[in-house]
Amino acid sequence: MVECDFPECTTFGSVIRFALELEKGAAGVYDELSKEPKAASAAEVFRTLSSVHKKRGELLEFTRREKLNEMILEPISELKRENYLIDTKTPMGLDAKAAARFASKIEETSARFYADSARIAKNLMAEAARTMERLGKENMANKAKLEAL
């Protein structure tokens, strides 16, 4: 199980931190699923998606460093932490389809988080909003990939 520490989303930094935890959680789940013997037929897809989520973490760190404008650092109150928590306790013994379904939920929750963050970020941190939008769309594409397994 991947340990994640999801913060309350009250600042730009905590929104990015939340996103980083999502990416860490997703990457960890895919790593574990890729080692599941009963889901061996999907192992390559899971390995690829794990690597995708690790790279997204790097993109988020870049966004935090480069896209923050202290002139418009407004408090954030519309993103409720509990709406976007993901389950990172990967069940044992899942076959490929069940593993894909488990991972798909993470992608779906993440997509929702990024879509909502992007909407809020448009007013507060427009440059970061583009990254959020992109990540949310990627989540949906990942979900489609998983559903096709």
Next chain:
Amino acid sequence: MALLSEVKKDYGRLQNFVNGEWIDSTSSKVLDIENPSTGGIIGKVPMSTADETKAAIEAAHEAWWAWRETPPITRARVMFKLKELMEQNFENVARIMVQEQGKTIDEARGETRRTIENVEVAAGIPSLMMGYNLEDGAAEGIDEDAVISPLGVFGAICPFNFPAMIPFWFWPYAVATGNCYIVKPSSQVPLTMNYLTKLIEQAGFPPGVLNVVNGSHEVSDTMMEHPKVKGISFVGSSPVAKYIYKHSAENGKRVQAQGGAKNSLVVMPDANLDRTVSNMLASYYGCAGQRCLAGSNLIAVGNIADTLLKKWIEGTKKIKMGYGLDESVNMGPVISAKAKKKALDYIDGAEKQGAKVIVDGRKAVVPGYEKGHFIGPTVLDQVTPDMTIAKEEVFAPVVSYIRMESMDEAIEFIHKSPFGNAASVYTQSGKTARDFRYRCQCGNIGINVGIVAAMAYFPFAGYKDSFFGDLHGQGQDAIKFFTDRKVVITRWF
């Protein structure tokens, strides 16, 4: 959530950086560096002597000519290297700033970004420093050129509120234009500059080009009085800015001395109130109100006053206070026990003069940080223009809520202030906005923006008692401040 890790728990006793070497000050006077969130001591800073300051000035002067002869493009390359090092160490710079200054990690990251931006702009020096010429400018066959040249040694005396960015408003431009420099960081927050100086050292500036001398007024006075120092940059309170301006000018220096502020944000009846409140929260409470561009007076114009106040209180109550290394925190403490007492005295005084404390941060405590210098966001209603709280700089998260009938009344009030740093208007009307920006006598005007912080490529300073000098910090003004124009008239027989 878990706190981000501190870079170090104890930074020890700081050294000066002179002529490319780290040197212990011989001074027996040493101040503690306090973490304002925890109240813990995280380092010690020596109060360097006049002789140590003179040695730094001599080293800078000695280094000057060789650095002046270094081509601008080569000087720019060192700036690029420094930028790269700052990017690599971005998070450490931000976290040290949180430890010593108390601002939140987001604010510290924002400041670090702005600090780097000044290096990026200064790296454009080959273009920024170009002179101009005119063929046959003097007469037929006689050409005239204006050459832009550096002057020698400059120095900065820096405040506590922006430990990284403010020294970088000045020295990168001075050094990029071919001068040498002495930075005296604030003795309350010298750690960030100390860390950045290690990066400056690694970037490859020759010894003596950039020097850092820790200390207090003995260092400042020596810089202001030394004949080899050509100019002084300062940021701090207005009385000190005025002294620095006068004393430096008496000694033949160029001066840019930025002082205090009392910024008013004016909300018109047609403003988008939800967006306005969200934006203004950052202005009044960001950096715990310790920005020279922070909002202080909130002027509600016309019939929106009660609705706006209700929304303002709702927004204020959402501000989470704490140690800035918790990423979910919106506001940190003020810098010291003394600063806290001063702010509390202002609030008490306002109450005695008839203001109503409707959100009271005087007794705010952050669990686990009882020794921190926290003041909760405070809102004073029924403030009138004649009250002390409406006129003097508080430098804390304290909002004076003032009701007025028209923008004319608001502008008249703004103009009565001895300060002229910043003012903002919130409106959906282009005509109103244009009128405000045209008439308002302040150095920085916001239209639906509450923190009018000029980017590195624009000049920054206020008007009236908020600034003593003529050329501002940053941008083209900085290039002019650190250089002179030499006219060459050429005729060939």
